[in-house]
Amino acid sequence: xxxxxxxxxxxxxxxxxxxxxxxxxxxxxxxxxxxxxxxxxxxxxxxxxxxxxxxxxxxxxxxxxxxxxxxxxxxxxxxxxxxxxxxxxxxxxxxxxxxxxxxxxxxxxxxxxxxxxxxxxxxxxxxxxxxxxxxxxxxxxxxxxxxxxxxxxxxxxxxxxxxxxxxxxxxxxxxxxxxxxxxxxxxxxxxxxxxxxxxxxxxxxxxxxxxxxxxxxxxxxxxxxxxxxxxxxxxxxxxxxxxxxxxxxxxxxxxxxxxxxxxxxxxxxxxxxxxxxxxxxxxxxxxxxxxxxxxxxxxxxxxxxxxxxxxxxxxxxxxxxxxxxxxxxxxxxxxxxxxxxxxxxxxxxxxxxxxxxxxxxxxxxxxxxxxxxxxxxxxxxxxxxxxxxxxxxxxxxxxxxxxxxxxxxxxxxxxxxxxxxxxxxxxxxxxxxxxxxxxxxxxxxxxxxxxxxxxxxxxxxxxxxxxxxxxxxxxxxxxxxxxxxxxxxxxxxxxxxxxxxxxxxxxxxxxxxxxxxxxxxxxxxxxxxxxxxxxxxxxxxxxxxxxxxxxxxxxxxxxxxxxxxxxxxxxxxxxxxxxxxxxxxxxxxxxxxxxxxxxxxxxxxxxxxxx
Amino acid sequence: xxxxxxxxxxxxxxxxxxxxxxxxxxxxxxxxxxxxxxxxxxxxxxxxxxxxxxxxxxxxxxxxxxxxxxxxxxxxxxxxxxxxxxxxxxxxxxxxxxxxxxxxxxxxxxxxxxxxxxxxxxxxxxxxxxxxxxxxxxxxxxxxxxxxxxxxxxxxxxxxxxxxxxxxxxxxxxxxxxxxxxxxxxxxxxxxxxxxxxxxxxxxxxxxxxxxxxxxxxxxxxxxxxxxxxxxxxxxxxxxxxxxxxxxxxxxxxxxxxxxxxxxxxxxxxxxxxxxxxxxxxxxxxxxxxxxxxxxxxxxxxxxxxxxxxxxxxxxxxxxxxxxxxxx
Numbered sequence: 016x017x018x019x020x021x022x023x024x025x026x027x028x029x030x031x032x033x034x035x036x037x038x039x040x041x042x043x044x045x046x047x048x049x050x051x052x053x054x055x056x057x058x059x060x061x062x063x064x065x066x067x068x069x070x071x072x073x074x075x076x077x078x079x080x081x082x083x084x085x086x087x088x089x090x091x092x093x094x095x096x097x098x099x100x101x102x103x104x105x106x107x108x109x110x111x112x113x114x115x116x117x118x119x120x121x122x123x124x125x126x127x128x129x130x131x132x133x134x135x136x137x138x139x140x141x142x143x144x145x146x147x148x149x150x151x152x153x154x155x156x157x158x159x160x161x162x163x164x165x166x167x168x169x170x171x172x173x174x175x176x177x178x179x180x181x182x183x184x185x186x187x188x189x190x191x192x193x194x195x196x197x198x199x200x201x202x203x204x205x206x207x208x209x210x211x212x213x214x215x216x217x218x219x220x221x222x223x224x225x226x227x228x229x230x231x232x233x234x235x236x237x238x239x240x241x242x243x244x245x246x247x248x249x250x251x252x253x254x255x256x257x258x259x260x261x262x263x264x265x266x267x268x269x270x271x272x273x274x275x276x277x278x279x280x281x282x283x284x285x286x287x288x289x290x291x292x293x294x295x296x297x298x299x300x301x302x303x304x305x306x307x308x309x310x311x312x313x314x315x316x317x318x319x320x321x322x323x324x325x326x327x328x329x330x331x332x333x334x335x336x337x338x339x340x341x342x343x344x345x346x347x348x349x350x351x352x353x354x355x356x357x358x359x360x361x362x363x364x365x366x367x368x369x370x371x372x373x374x375x376x377x378x379x380x381x382x383x384x385x386x387x388x389x390x391x392x393x394x395x396x397x398x399x400x401x402x403x404x405x406x407x408x409x410x411x412x413x414x415x416x417x418x419x420x421x422x423x424x425x426x427x428x429x430x431x432x433x434x435x436x437x438x439x440x441x442x443x444x445x446x447x448x449x450x451x452x453x454x455x456x457x458x459x460x461x462x463x464x465x466x467x468x469x470x471x472x473x474x475x476x477x478x479x480x481x482x483x484x485x486x487x488x489x490x491x492x493x494x495x496x497x498x499x500x501x502x503x504x505x506x507x508x509x510x511x512x513x514x515x516x517x518x519x520x521x522x523x524x525x526x527x528x529x530x531x532x533x534x535x536x537x538x539x540x541x542x543x544x545x546x547x548x549x550x551x552x553x554x555x556x557x558x559x560x561x562x563x564x565x566x567x568x569x570x571x572x573x574x575x576x577x578x579x580x581x582x583x584x585x586x587x588x589x590x591x592x593x594x595x596x597x598x599x600x601x602x603x604x605x606x607x608x609x610x611x612x613x614x615x616x617x618x619x620x621x622x623x624x625x626x
Numbered sequence: 627x628x629x630x631x632x633x634x635x636x637x638x639x640x641x642x643x644x645x646x647x648x649x650x651x652x653x654x655x656x657x658x659x660x661x662x663x664x665x666x667x668x669x670x671x672x673x674x675x676x677x678x679x680x681x682x683x684x685x686x687x688x689x690x691x692x693x694x695x696x697x698x699x700x701x702x703x704x705x706x707x708x709x710x711x712x713x714x715x716x717x718x719x720x721x722x723x724x725x726x727x728x729x730x731x732x733x734x735x736x737x738x739x740x741x742x743x744x745x746x747x748x749x750x751x752x753x754x755x756x757x758x759x760x761x762x763x764x765x766x767x768x769x770x771x772x773x774x775x776x777x778x779x780x781x782x783x784x785x786x787x788x789x790x791x792x793x794x795x796x797x798x799x800x801x802x803x804x805x806x807x808x809x810x811x812x813x814x815x816x817x818x819x820x821x822x823x824x825x826x827x828x829x830x831x832x833x834x835x836x837x838x839x840x841x842x843x844x845x846x847x848x849x850x851x852x853x854x855x856x857x858x859x860x861x862x863x864x865x866x867x868x869x870x871x872x873x874x875x876x877x878x879x880x881x882x883x884x885x886x887x888x889x890x891x892x893x894x895x896x897x898x899x900x901x902x903x904x905x906x907x908x909x910x911x912x913x914x915x916x917x918x919x920x921x922x923x924x925x926x927x928x929x930x931x932x933x934x935x936x937x938x939x940x941x942x943x944x945x946x947x948x949x950x951x952x953x954x
Contacts, residue, residue, distance in 0.1 A: 194915075196659045196660055196917055199659070326730050326731070327731070408673040409677055411677040411678050411681070413674075415673075415674050430673060431673060462673075513731065514733070517731055517732060517733070536815075537732075537736075537737070537740050537904065538740065538814065538904025538908075539814040539904065562812065563814065563904075564812070564814075564902050565898075565899055565902055565904070565908055566899050566900070566902065568796070568900075569799070569811060569812060569899075569900060569901065569902045570812075570902075572799055572800065572803060572811045573811040573812045575804050576804045576807060576810075577807075578810060579812075
């Protein structure tokens, strides 16, 4: 069986495949997804054709490999499974308390989180679960669980299956574990026909980000095929309001999810950090990166645990936690977020922002006197150029998706390729579903322009933004490092081609509190020193060295031997010992990510959105 | 001898193409979409995906991809070049010295230039360590069969062989690195001082095999007719052993060493992982996890070449060690 083989292979190859994959984009890199206007257009088109009412398409019927005999569009099945899972037990036994059990549809770090008893359907209730299960038809053969392999999901998925067997009397279970790329492929093509594992990490700190993409009709990561008009309306209403006003709408959407249960939130991630006696004042920001300007050190240097960054070291390209940690010190964006109050703080380049009442016209004013590490000034144009570069599709920036979150006027012109009619060749290459349908054709008709018309630098310190739809939460989106500015030297390098750009990304010129000290030594370290002309409040230490580790165990041992100062990924096996050994120097706090178990409610519908 | 070497070198050519093609085909066969995997839990923007697939020739059939990779088929212009109206890069493959780019857009030649010296250093240190200690222990044990020294070598090598390398590695790291503080835990820079402990861990198992091989082989040869003849001729014992017995006894050891050098280069994944050494074992492993074809094929091609050269050296050494062996 594929599953077994895969597992054995991974196990044999390395002691800690888990860690490697977590770092190399396996588990939940800080990253993301999709949706150009073409995508949306074609998908809405097709979805009207094939949008069958939930009940009529029993997903199990077209089941392929290992398909199970359950009708997951029956809400009682989903509720029964949810209530049969004892998340607390899984968290305690398998994760030794290093995660928090899922009791809401977004993590506790967000406003409007209720948790606790708010949703009885998410609480462990074996009697009710068994009753509902019987009512829905009881046992119907094996349930197939799907998850990505090599990322540490085997144990908890197996635990869930055991609980279902014990509580619901499910006669048999099967597992399909696949490498990540293959797994996502299968999800996109709706070949995943049993409960499946996925995760989500916030793009911007709003519950809306945990609702729309995962559950809305044609949402970019909606793989369940859940589609509910009331829910869509509630999310849309929330998205068009400021965060405080939106909470009621988001909670209303959460209530619908609680009834319908397209997914079961399994657990929220927690950050476990330890630090040496040499450093103090260690804290982490809302994106779980070290607060570099606050940390203090006895010898003036702080060494920080990271895994090997996967991309060039600047905001448009860096979409995973390892690289973000480094980019965070090298670049400063517009503003930051106070983690406790959830308020925007103007301690970076911007002095403030204004918007019209609707939230479609925005004016951002920048502080004067900020410079890049090579001395060139940080102007409104530095931001606008950087955003245009990041959004322009042929540049294939890893973070291009972030520019699709707010509907910038004219975004479609830089992000979408032209289309042509599909040919038999495309069908063979699995590009389009049918001959005659339209497919994107970037080669012959690239995007019509490389600048977003809705973003403009009016003068050196003013950026004007026009949105197609009201989006009062725009400032929250702009927090992310995809929206950092880039200096003229970057664009000169980009002009010269891939090699020059790559070289620039090895020793980037940023505007943050720390600047590169030499080049990025791959798999060894990134050394940075304090930038003396930093525009904001400078750091307390002279230098930060990001030491790169492939395995967290090595990093942890290095910290214990005194060669490393801060580590935010304590190995699971060491958690209990670490709490004793480090005492006050052990930090545990909530993060903005979660893992969930999704149900294939309507596979055909989901496929029509993503295929 | 010279003709033999030339013939062997000519044989490298089909082996090179065969091996690279097989590896390429296997990476090609890994299911799933590498571009998709780059983005983690979330789907990729379709345009971005199309651009990247175009850049890495992922949409081409296997043979065409391989041809472009190896440099027998010219590269198509990339999207940027097409927009700018420029032609493609022409023939740009392994044969032209271009190893392409990894999926995260780093030149594979850079990756190899970073990783190979580190692994080579580690492997060489382990190699010297196992040869010097392994052969010495084997000779001592072999010459004094049944003595205390012999039994000590037998028992201790058995223990070393029985302990898996990751247990030995983590134990050494914890005791020597963390508790005693005698050696650094992190050997990422791969300096001589940093590599001493990892090299000992890496070489330990082979050391045990070499000691046992040397001992057995020496034991056998000590009873061979030519040794009796040499002793009967009245040669001094040092000469009988050093010149006649040991030299012949080393043939199986050399065979083992030849395979081992390649294995040390490619098989150091676990040691490299434990001590955080960014060598080629780790590079290949991460490349496989990410379906990063250019990296996997580039580095394994290098390993293939290393295996071929070390095997040739071994065959040549046979002739030097045992004058009875002739290749002409």
